[in-house]
Amino acid sequence: MKALKYRGAWDVTLDEVPDLHVTGDDDVVVEIAYCGICGTDLGIASGAYPVAVPGTTLGHEASGIVAEIGDAVTGLAVGDRVVINPTPYCGRCRMCRTQRINHCVNKHGTESGVSYDGAYAGRFRTTSGFIHPVPDHVSLRAAALTEPLSCVVAGARKLQPPGLTAHTFVIGAGPLGLLYTWVLSLRGLTPVVVEHSPARLAFARDRLPVGSAVYGSLAEARAKHFGDPDAPLDVVVDTTSHLLEELFPQMAHGGTYMSIGLKEKVAAIDTMLLADRSLSVIGSIDSLHGSFVEALHLITSGRVPAERLVSHVVPLEDYRTGFAALGCDLDARVFGPADQASCKVLVAPGGRHE
Ligand SMILES: [Zn+2]
Ligand SMILES: [Zn+2]
Known part of the structure; x- marks a missing residue:
């Protein structure tokens, strides 16, 4: 499969990597339909937000289709339409036990797509607790905005x-x-x-x-x-x-x-x-207790018109076009304020146009 790798400042490459498969009983592998470009990605790619681990696959705002599940996974099936919560937490550390899961000390970095392999790729692997089904009436494009909306719900609180x-x-x-x-x-x-x-x-x-x-x-x-x-x-x-x-x-x-x-x-x-x-x-940064579920609710109930905020959908191969639409020109190595009619730009690794 293809994966968009962070190598260093201004050094982002689309590489061929081995397909991901289930390795643990609770694993879920998702075939990525859409992954939104976040300001974090622009900061990482341009060197302005120097937190990503070199070699990491970028991308953390993703929706897709369940491709494989581990033996112990219940409530999910291959073929299900889902959205991914990319922010890991252990639930046991002092931060997690005191309403600060976004600052969990047992995650080695920040989130998938920054410190762990993310979702600008054909497939993404996580555990079942970080997967949420998307109802049929909601597009996978709209669902891809769940993660940024979750950060907003957490901040608004x-x-x-x-x-x-x-x-x-x-x-x-x-x-x-x-x-x-x-x-x-x-x-x-x-x-x-x-x-x-x-x-x-x-x-x-x-x-x-x-x-x-x-x-x-x-x-x-x-x-x-x-x-x-x-x-x-x-x-x-x-x-x-x-x-x-x-x-x-x-x-x-x-x-x-x-x-x-x-x-x-x-x-x-x-x-x-x-x-x-x-x-x-x-x-405020990242999701907090329940904010991801609340964000998905705001999208599925139509309270937040997520899909209308999507300005561009580009194939994974055209990620440079997507980044450029948000003011980050990877060829010219220039990152400035966006001046195109852009808002949420989605990358589509599977070439889907649902
Ligand atoms: Zn983000
Ligand atoms: Zn924790």
Whole structure:
């Protein structure tokens, strides 16, 4: 089978590797239909997020068809349509026993597709507890957004907005920005999205929940949406991870600044303001207890229109096109902000077009 391997910064290769098969009683091997490209993948490939283990197959947002199951697996059968939870945890360590499975100390790294072989490949092997059936009425394309949505559900749980009228801003209209907009909307907020790229802004415009809007700058969002250039910033979800230092002094009293981009950036903030204005600065990564199941529920129930956030589907052989659509040009070795009408880009190792 083919597998997209991380070798080092700007060194990603599509290799022929041996097919994966069941080796343990509880193993499940999935033939990958779709695997979403995540900002994490762009960071790894470009060297900006230097956490991946060289030689690892990338890809962690995947759906597919069960190809093989171990003898002890129950409740799953060959041919089942499934989605994969790529974030391993042991359930026994101190982190797992204290509501922090995303920081399990018994996983040797972060997740499949970063520290373990992932799903930009013909097949992926895991154990049955990390496999979730996908109902017939949900496409495998939509199901591939379960993992990023799970991260958003986990992050949204940490946000405690000061009431449903909180002025809520989501910076960036990429997949996480739009998923945060939907999840916060389902919690009763009305997020306003800020996106500098006109192409991305246009893609996002008719994929927003009722009441939400997207603007080309924060200044425009404040002035046009709220009719006040100094409209309070009660909640800011920053998917770029670049704006904390600039926006922190502008946060409204009791406000919350959430930073979720995996980009290295050191920011200085005034700790007197932090206390004096009752501000919160929070981060979030990966899935937490039950968030994967909740995310799948939001997709299967139609509450989050996951498939509409898919902008591109490319065969595995064309992964460079997919990465480039998100601003990561592997040939020119340039990684900048995406300026195409791109949102969630799916790689299709099996050439499926369901
Ligand atoms: Zn991801
Ligand atoms: Zn653990």
